[in-house]
Every structure is written in C-alpha cells, then in structure tokens.
Amino acid sequence: MSDEAARPSADFVFGTLATDELRIARLRAARHGVAHSNAIVPLDPRPGEPVTVQVTTGPDLAAEQVACYYTVDGSDPRGERGVAANGQVVLLRRVGVEWDTLLWGYVSQWAGQIPGQPAGTLLRYRIEAWASHGPAQWASEVAGVVAGTPPEGVDSADLALFAPPGSPPLWPVRRLASYAYHVDEEQVPAWLRDAVIYHVFVDRFAPGGGQGFHEPGSLGGFFGGTLRGIIERLDYLAELGVNCLWLSPIFPSPSHHGYDATDYTSVEPRLGSLEDLRALTAAAHARGVRVLLDFVVNHVYRGHPAFMAAQADRAAPEAGWFTFTRWPDQYLTFFDVREMPQIDSDHPGAAAYMIDSARFWLAQGVDGFRLDYANGPSHAFWSQFRAATRAVNPASITLGEVVETPALQRSYTGRMDGCLDFVLMQALRQLFAFGTLGPSGFAAFLRQHLAYFPADFVLPSFLDNHDMNRFLWVARGDTRRLRLAAICQFTLPHPPIIYYGTEVGLSQRNDVRAPGDRGGLEQSRLPMLWGSAQDAALWDFYRRLIGLRRERPALWRGERETLIADDARALLAYRCVAGADLAVVALNVGDAPHSLDPLAADGCRLSLASDPAVTWDGTTLRLPPWGGAILIRSEQ
C-alpha cells in the first residue's frame, strides 16, 4: 500500500481536512476560547422540550462563569456578566474538566438548560464567559481565514491556531456568534426516504430541440444543455426509474456551473426561462418525479447587484451582507475565489433575500433544495430557512452539501433534512475503486456510521459528483467495480444519487490517473452520452437495480446484519430482514472466484447479478472475480 493510497483523503475530497496538520488546526480552533459549536441536546427541539446548551472553555481561558442569554421575540439577545439586557439568561454549570493531549491543556465543559418553548419559536441566544478577575469573552465563530499580515487586534493565540510556527501568516476573522434554533414538529418528508435521485449538470445534459452539444474550446465553456432538453429526456429518466431530479444551479451566472449567481429569482437565459422551469416541474411531477434546485447561500458572483452596491457605497444597506476586511477591495470570499464574495448569513437583509428567493422557487413548483457549501451560512440561518420554506410547501426538503466531518453534519439535525454523505462516498471509493479499505474495515465503518446519525436525518449516498473524479474513471474504466459499488449503494438505507451519465458509462477523457490528480473537476462534467454512445448493458443493470430498490424496500429498510467481511478472501456479504422479507447481498471485491456456501439465504432467488457468471442453485452462490449478487426471498 503506497503512502498516498494509505491516506484516506488521497482522493482529495476533504480538502480542508486532508492532512494531520489541518485536522489538528481544526480541533484546536474548535476548543479555543468560548466554544459552542451549536451543541444542543436535543439537536432538534420539539415544543415544550427543554434544551441543554453545551459550551467548552479552552486551556487559554480562566472562565469562572458562563451565561447564555436568549430571546424568543426575534430580538438580538444581549447581557453582561450574567444579567440579561433584553431577554432571559441561563447560568451554565461547569460539568467537567477534560485533559486534551493534542492541545496539551485542559478543556472545561459547561452546560445549562433553556426551558421548553411553544411550536414556532425561533429561540436566539448568545454565550458569554468571564472570570471575576478578567474581561468577559463571548462565544464566536470563525467567519473566514485570510492570508497576509493580520491587522491590529487579532488575538495572537487565535493566529497560532491557523498559522503554526514557520507557516506564512493566516488569520481568522471571528464573528460574535448569534445562535438560534427553531422549535417545531417538522420531520423528514416520507417521499425523501423513497427517493432515487438523479443529479443533472444542466449545461452538460441535453441541449434539446434536436440540437447537439456545442463544442466550446475548453471544458469550462458552454455545451448548451437546457431545461427544455431535460423535459425532452424525462421519459428516459422515468424509464430508468429515478423519481427525483437535482438540477445544478439554474440562476443567471457568468459560468457554465452556475455556482456564482447574479440574480436569485430568474433563470439563466442560456438554460431557458421561468416558463421552462415551471413546465419542467409540471412534466416531472406528472411522471412522479420531484425536482430539487441547487441553491447557493454562501456566496454570490461579484457582479451581483448587492455586492456592486456594497462596493460602491460603504453606507449602502447591502454593505452589511458581506464581510469587508478592508473596504472596498478586501472581503471574505468562498475559499480564495475573489469572484465569489461571501454572504454574512446572520445579516437580516441578506438572510431575508435568500429566504425570500427560496420561497419564490417553491411557489414555482420545485420540491426542495440541495444547499451548496451549507457549512458556510450559520446554523441559525438554516433554522430560519427550513421553517420558512416548509411554510410554503410542507413537503419541501433541504439537503446540505457539508464536505466536512460527520460530527459537523450531524449538528444540522433539525435545521436541514439531511446532508450528502461524503464519508460514505469516500469509503465506497476506497473499497470498490482504490482497494485501500477491506471488507472488514468497510463493515466496521458502515455499522458505526449508520448508528452515529439520528433516525430523522437523511444521508443521500453517491459515488461521485461534479467536484471530483468520476467513479468509473478512478476504477480505471472497470464497470464490474462500478456495478458492485452501485449494488452496495442501492442496498443502503439512505436515498441513492446517480450522477448523470454514470448509468451509461460516462467517464473522463484524460489519462492522468494519479490518485491526487485534480483534473477531474472539469473532466467529471463531460457532456452526457446519448444513443449508441451509451453502454446499454450498464443502463439495463442500473434500471433493474433501481427497480429492485423501489419495489423491494426490504432491501434497505430492514434490520441489517453482516454475514461475511473477509479481507483475505475479499468478500463482503450482508442481509437485510424486514418481517418475512429477506435480502442477501454478496460482493466479491477480489480477483479470485469464490463459492459461498452456506449463505443464510434459504428460499431466496437470484434477483440481480452484476455479471452473467454469477450462479445460485439455492444453496451455493458462485461469484466470479469482481462479481456480486442480490438474493431475495419475499412472501408477497
């Protein structure tokens, strides 16, 4: 196993957490000063339920008291040394002291309880810590990290967190944290659990109107996909069996990807019109297919009118939507992309603009949102966002893109319906494409992963997306590996996502296959294959797999049990039991054939084989190299 392959992040997915150094900086920052990290119990408060607020104070802080000020009338909670100015206050107790070997210091844990509130309450709170002999310090969050010489007043301990000795200056912009949660009885809409999602990169899917794709000079050009093109392909998608579309951003934007919008309530003319979008949702709904939009709250294009107003006039109302470190030319951005100024989602004007825009789209008929870079905006913002969008359409959903730790993802419970499952994607690629994880490690991961998240939080699964090399490409074109990965993905309890073209063998063009290669960012967005360019056998496999998942929920809804997780034989097998229904899945992730007998699959029939060489005689399952099968016993 090479060094590169041994690193779980060799696939360059978790860019901000790819190395030990980055992870340590993250852990240090998370425990610096007064830290809350939106840690409330329960994560999703119901009406009348008291909420425990958890806080830590770091090794640097001699805190003797911690207070939580809160309001329920929407006003900004304020106070000083335990005395509330406009709302209520809860004094926290020190409930523990822990030694942190990495920080080489102590971290104190504090907790206090906010009384239960009626449904519909948006509870806002702030947290203050102090010692009788020192100044107060408020819980803050890092709004962004800036390279270059820090201005006066940046805490030196904070600086050291992000720029260890010897590195170039890198300083955090901290923001007094305004926390909030919404008290309601919302639950994940049932349809989302049954969804099979198809992810369309609009410019690259279907030009429509009998047109072919454009041939721009580079992969960053416009290929000509449109909303009308998608409408024309709805029968294709319905035949495949998917029941939900996720469209890449459709708002006006200068780029082919659209993640840099200049307007949030119209359609990019290249892609079509508002009429087209309405027609698409209507046609999709007629086929039982829902439609999700890709929604970017974290940042806008610098040509967005709000940012232009902010840059033109420091006193403009929109100036507060952004974080200028030196007006007008230095401001926080999406990573280091100057073209994408970052929105301060806690600014009331910015928040209202984003929420109103989302409500507008729900009124046009869309069914929910995939939330781009959802860890950018605050948790308080997402609490308001979900409450406001649910008010328009109670069955609408929100799914966050949080390319981050499961711990952070879980913290969005009650604020979103779920998060795209990046760590699962990483594990699937390690097992089925890279071979850097064995069946036993995967089984261990999966068991704990599924147990880690609350039941009312959805983790849509995927093998790849538009921001990473395609699975088929990292699997070196081996469709056997893709089929096995897909069988595994579709027999998991969370809704699967298919990135457009995966079902017909769309891969990449370049030959650079080093694990760390990032060329895939554009290479993974090649135009959809249509007609004879499609791998018909693979398409048929996917169609049957989707059909099985939709017809036999026992495949993924029942009680899971690992039967085989054998690294030496490279075999993974598990079963799923729901009442009298039984599904057994067996996957051979190695280069030797195997006979599996017995397999605890009495009375099962072979429902899906990844390979014609798979055989099942009712007792023995024979799997060729990189072959897999789904066996099913049903009382229906």
Added chain:
Amino acid sequence: MSDEAARPSADFVFGTLATDELRIARLRAARHGVAHSNAIVPLDPRPGEPVTVQVTTGPDLAAEQVACYYTVDGSDPRGERGVAANGQVVLLRRVGVEWDTLLWGYVSQWAGQIPGQPAGTLLRYRIEAWASHGPAQWASEVAGVVAGTPPEGVDSADLALFAPPGSPPLWPVRRLASYAYHVDEEQVPAWLRDAVIYHVFVDRFAPGGGQGFHEPGSLGGFFGGTLRGIIERLDYLAELGVNCLWLSPIFPSPSHHGYDATDYTSVEPRLGSLEDLRALTAAAHARGVRVLLDFVVNHVYRGHPAFMAAQADRAAPEAGWFTFTRWPDQYLTFFDVREMPQIDSDHPGAAAYMIDSARFWLAQGVDGFRLDYANGPSHAFWSQFRAATRAVNPASITLGEVVETPALQRSYTGRMDGCLDFVLMQALRQLFAFGTLGPSGFAAFLRQHLAYFPADFVLPSFLDNHDMNRFLWVARGDTRRLRLAAICQFTLPHPPIIYYGTEVGLSQRNDVRAPGDRGGLEQSRLPMLWGSAQDAALWDFYRRLIGLRRERPALWRGERETLIADDARALLAYRCVAGADLAVVALNVGDAPHSLDPLAADGCRLSLASDPAVTWDGTTLRLPPWGGAILIRSEQ
C-alpha cells in the same frame, strides 16, 4: 516568542509526548482495536460499589459484542464469545458512537457493570470483542515498542500507528491485557497531605564521617554520598523544616544513580548497610521526618540474577519475568537501554518478587515509596502492590513517577496515593523561568488542573528533579524567580518537594542554556553545597516559607480565589480562605514595579516577602520587579 519557546514541551520533560506527531501516535494507539485504558467508574471502588467498565472499539473493528470476564478468586479470567470459562461475565452495551477527526473514523463506546464486591477482593478481568462474522479480539496493551523489521504476525494497522509513512520500522509488542482492581477502604494517609518532602540524590548529598566528596573524572562517577552522611545532616534538614525524605535508589547497582538494581533487599555497599538504613529511619522518625525509598519495578540491571537466569535458560522460571522478542539477546527494555531489561509486572513470579521486596523495606522502617517509571508496570500490579504494602504498614504511601498526561495519572487513583505533578512543574517553569506562559494562562491551567483530579489523589509539586535542568539554571541564576516559584509552589494544596540544594542556590556548571539542551541530566546532579558555599539568604527564605506552610495550613487548605491574573502588568494574585483565616499571595513576574491597591487583604500582615523592597502598609502592597509576598490574617 520563538518557535522553541512557544512549544510547551521545549523544556524536554515529556519526551514521549513532545511533538504533535508523538501525541497523534499516542491518541491513535489508545483507540486502536479493543481499548480499555483501565477506564473504570468509580476509579477507586469501595466495598459493595458496582463498577462500570468502559471500553472503546476503534475504526478498524466491526465489533458487535463486547464481554468482560472476571474472577474474584485470583484466577486468570477466561471465556469465549460471551461465555465465561472460570468466572463471571458481563456483556457490555454500545452506549455511543463518536466521530474522531484525527483518526478520521468512528469510535464506539461500550459500558457494562460489574457488581459490588466485599472489601479485600482483587477483581481480575479481561475484555473480548467480536462480530458474528469475524474472529474475536481481546483488549491488549502495548508492552513496548521495538525498532527494526517486525516479525510475521504483527498487525499492519498497529505498525502504522507507531511508524507513520516514511519513518523507519517501529513495531509494538502487544500483550493480552490482564486488568484488575482492588476493593478496599484505603485513603491517602493524612500525614502525606502535610508533608514537605526533600529529595536526596544519595551519592551527591553528604559523604559523612568528616569526608569531602570524591572528585571522579566525570559527572557520571561516584561522589561518595552515604546514608551515614544523611544521618549526620538530619539536623540540617529538620532545621530547614522538611518532614519527609525521598532517597534516590539505595539498592546494589553499578551506577551512581541506582535506577538499575541487581538486588532488591540489600543496600549498595558504597552507600552503607542495612544497619545504616535502619539507623537513618530511626533517627529521622525521632525528628518527625519520614523516609521514602525510590523503588523501580519497571526494569532491573541486566546483571540481576533473575535476568541472568532467564538468559541462561529459556526454561528457567525467571524467563517469564521478561519479554524476549528473540531469546536470549532481544528483549524489551526501559526505552532503548539494553542494560535495563523490562520486567513483565503481570508475571506472577516477577510481581511476587517486587511486592515481597517492598514489604521487606517497610519492615525495616521506611514509610513508603516513590515509584520509578510507574507507567511501565500494569495498573493491576499497582493495585496489588498498594494492598500488600498497606497490609504491612497502613500509613505507608506510594507516589508514582508518571511523566505522562494528567489523564493517565488520574487513572492510578486507588492504585497509588498520587503522582508527581509533572504538568504543574512544566507550568511553573513556563511562568517563572521561561516566560512562555502568562499569569492568566497559569490561572486558567491551575483552576482546571486542581478540579481535574479526585480529592483522594495527591499531586506533590516540584520545580525540578534529577532528570531535567535545575530551575535556578533555566532561570539563568535569578534567585528572585526561584523565590516567586517557591512561594507559588508552597501555597498550593499539594505537598511540595524540594530537590536537594535548591534551598541554598545549587545550580549547574555548564553554560549551554538553549531550551532544548539535555546536558542537565547529569548537570542537575552536582554535589550538595555545604558551609560557606551555601546561599544563606535563600536558605533562610526557604526555612521561613516551609515554616509558614506548616504553621498556617490556611495558606493552602482553604478555598482558592484568583484576585489578579493580568498579563499586561505581569501580576498574579490569589487568596485562600479557611474559616476566619485568610492568606493573600501576590507575585510580580515582570520587570516593572507595581502598587497593588486595593487587594482584598484587609487586616493582613506581611508574613513573607521575597525581596526587602516589598512593602505593605495595610492597604497598598508595593512589589518590586520579580517580587512577591504572602499576606496573612489569622484569628489565632
């Protein structure tokens, strides 16, 4: 602040935990596979008290069941997949799953309860985890780490923990862990709380009989200190005010330090005889002074008869006392010192030898033991050791040298009476010698440090010892800093230790003062200063400080409150209240004079000043640069 100075371990105290890399390796190893780390609640079970056993299973392990097998009859607990072979079994429940960003994986937490047991029970236990589809794995502990090519059968994941990609091979020797705890009502003997301990490095303290020190060719030679010499200086020590001696090892050994013994029940002839030791304890006791021996269970000298027998005959009973990785010439050692083969403290023969030896010394009149490298032997061993030694002398004590995290130190609660306080020593040196920690950071550290440990665990404080540069030397000879550090040390709630000579200005000879310099190991063991070579003013300061501590327990027994922790003014002040008694301590750790007014010290008088320029008029305390004071109000 230089990079070196910014690192808390620049002082090279925590050699095994000095860098992020080492800390990460430690954290990874601690969560690898089935890990227990002696985590029981309560730490010190009383008769009839149920004990919760806590276990973690790491990201690599698909554990579905965890069992704890235990016996109360001394036999080795065994079992398989939840069925006990010779004792009882407790099945643990999975009580949580946590995401670990550093490991980039999940860790499952398990817990189960062992019923309460009667006093005197030595409860032995082992822990097994398994999944229905895989082999069982037992909780193990790393017995040692070996450089060089690993033999067949060493777990590759385990290897990667200690040798990250790119480093030379380093492999852990794991040992099936045999855990134990002792059920009793033991408490820390009261005298230890009131102790002021004087640490004698015997070869370097006093030759006695009118002789001067030898003048060996190197600092590693013999300087001629003896037990008789100590007896002759008991009046000196009693006048100073100390009431407990800790003698460096006195058993036969080829070295000047004695930490490599060849016999555990006689006295090294250079130092004296068994008679001398008896005379010393008797003479000390007559002056109200107790005597502790330095006891090394972790390793012996390779010339010890047991090791010679083990090397001569693989079938010898003593062969099991050691861990041969390739008999007879490869074996686990104290770090990489081949002359010091490591003892397997779980081997019944080795354990009996060590415990019988300790009991022998208690019978000679000694009052307890400082336990060298106490994190080497197992927790199970120390549970037996304390029970056995208390049976001989109920007031005898044990203090561990655990140069490790507070978390590990705390885990010895109920197995030892306390541990030498290495992290406090580090913080004291950072504040008073290196200037790398400010008053507010020190106050934050101290508050949490004192809260972290249970009440029945003693943490003797010290500024230096024989294994590091002397405090006065790292303070560049500035006795003002030493006095401030001593005032702080002597007003803490745990018993202070004075390393011989500190009270009269003994320092080092060499000029190398780079923070990372390790020359101090031998330089810190220079011969004691006697007569006119002593700093009489410093001695008098120490005498008064010790007297104050012994006469006014309110100084350190009461409720502590920080009054000032001001980094800008470099001031630290705190008070300690016990009933009507009040002590206020103020320390100026900067180069500017300060007037402190008001100081919440009404009715106090100036009991001790570190400097003649300190003044107190009942309202205002004036402190010169690097000056400090103790103010006291007493109703007595």
